[in-house]
Amino acid sequence: DQQVKQNSPSLSVQEGRISILNCDYTNSMFDYFLWYKKYPAEGPTFLISISSIKDKNEDGRFTVFLNKSAKHLSLHIVPSQPGDSAVYFCAASALGGSSNTGKLIFGQGTTLQVKP
Amino acid sequence: DAGVTQSPTHLIKTRGQQVTLRCSPKSGHDTVSWYQQALGQGPQFIFQYYEEEERQRGNFPDRFSGHQFPNYSSELNVNALLLGDSALYLCASSRLGGNTGELFFGEGSRLTVL
Numbered sequence: 001d002q003q004v005k006q007n008s009p010s011l012s013v014q015e016g017r018i019s020i021l022n023c024d025y026t027n028s029m030f031d032y033f034l035w036y037k038k039y040p041a042e043g044p045t046f047l048i049s050i051s052s053i054k055d056k057n058e059d060g061r062f063t064v065f066l067n068k069s070a071k072h073l074s075l076h077i078v079p080s081q082p083g084d085s086a087v088y089f090c091a092a093s094a095l096g097g098s099s100n101t102g103k104l105i106f107g108q109g110t111t112l113q114v115k116p
Numbered sequence: 117d118a119g120v121t122q123s124p125t126h127l128i129k130t131r132g133q134q135v136t137l138r139c140s141p142k143s144g145h146d147t148v149s150w151y152q153q154a155l156g157q158g159p160q161f162i163f164q165y166y167e168e169e170e171r172q173r174g175n176f177p178d179r180f181s182g183h184q185f186p187n188y189s190s191e192l193n194v195n196a197l198l199l200g201d202s203a204l205y206l207c208a209s210s211r212l213g214g215n216t217g218e219l220f221f222g223e224g225s226r227l228t229v230l
Contacts, residue, residue, distance in 0.1 A: 004158070034218070043120065043206055043221030044159070089158050102149040102210055102219060103172050106158030 003027045004092050006107035014115055019077040021110050023090030026071065030092040034104065035064060035075050038087045047088075048075070080114045087111050118143060120222035122207050128228045129197050137192040137225045141209030147171075148190040149219060150182060151206040159206055165190050166212060194227075202229045 005024045013019045021035075031052040036044035050057040050064045050073070057064050063076045077084055088111075091104040121140045129135050141148050147166045151159035161174035165184035184190045188209075194201055204226050208219035 006158075036221075041223065043208075043223050045221070046218045049218065091158075102147055102164040102208065103161045103174070104159075104219065105161070106151075108156070108158050 002108075003030075004090055004105050004107040006088075006090055006110050008110050009108070010111045010113070012113045012115065013080050015082055016079045019075075019080045019084065019112055019114065021075040021077075021088050021090075021112065023073050023075075023107055024071060025073075025092050027092070027094065027105075028071070029094040030105075032093045032095050033064070033066060033073050034091045034093070035062075036089045036091060036106075037084075038089065038109070044089060077112075080112075082114045082116050085112055085114050120207055120209050120220050122205075122222035122225050124225055125223065126226045126228075128230060130230050131197055131199060133197050133229075134193065134195045135197060135227060137194075137205050137207075137227075139190045139192070139207030139209075139222060141188050141190070141207075142220045145209035145211045145220070146188050147210045147212050148184060148188065149208045149210070150190070150192045151208060151221075152176075153204040153206055153224070155203070162192070197229045199229050202227060 034049040035047040037047050038044040048062045066073045087109045089109045090107040123138045149164040150162040153159040162176050163173040164171045168184045179195045181193045204224040206224045207222045
């Protein structure tokens with residue numbers, strides 16, 4: 001039972017354009033969502049997060065949007081840069097008021113390629 | 117400031133053998149979580165240790181066990197290895213009460229079971 005799904009295995013965009021990565025989830029108990037980036041031979045690194053009480057969170061070139069009714073979130077990267085080329089994982093957590101459980105449910109990942 | 121370190125980086129075992137993977141958390145972190153990442157998949161939660169106790173566990177059999185030491189470092193043990201245990205094993209550390217859900221991952225230990 002895949003509770004977090006990233007239906008696009010790969011995405012290719014031109015440098016300077018917008019990259020949009022999508023993620024769907026099924027568990028309505030999820031109340032915290034994160035995006036991680038992973039380069040080859042490295043561990044995933046935290047990128048940006050959003051609580052279920054918000055619908056948008058922005059950090060520089062990265063913005064995450066959450067649509068709770070659709071159980072959908074997306075990561076926008078504007079403008080995209082070649083250094084953004086990596087695998088992006090969407091993750092979710094059911095904190096239920098507690099903090100930092102460490103148990104994240106990950107999607108399968110989307111490989112982003114930004115062409116110069 | 118050293119991040120999360122894992123050892124060994126690569127290892128090869130045969131079916132039925134046992135393996136121990138090690139993790140040192142980021143300085144200042146007290147909680148260690150272990151994840152298994154199969155090829156082409158996202159990481160899957162195995163378990164989490166805090167105060168030397170297993171606090172949470174994912175859907176993994178008892179062949180997977182762990183330990184946390186007083187210095188917060190951790191071990192993951194897998195007994196009776198199966199071919200399907202071949203994966204990248206990731207250790208992640210965090211500080212209880214720190215930024216919610218923001219884990220710091222090591223580079224992983226790549227296990228191949230033949």
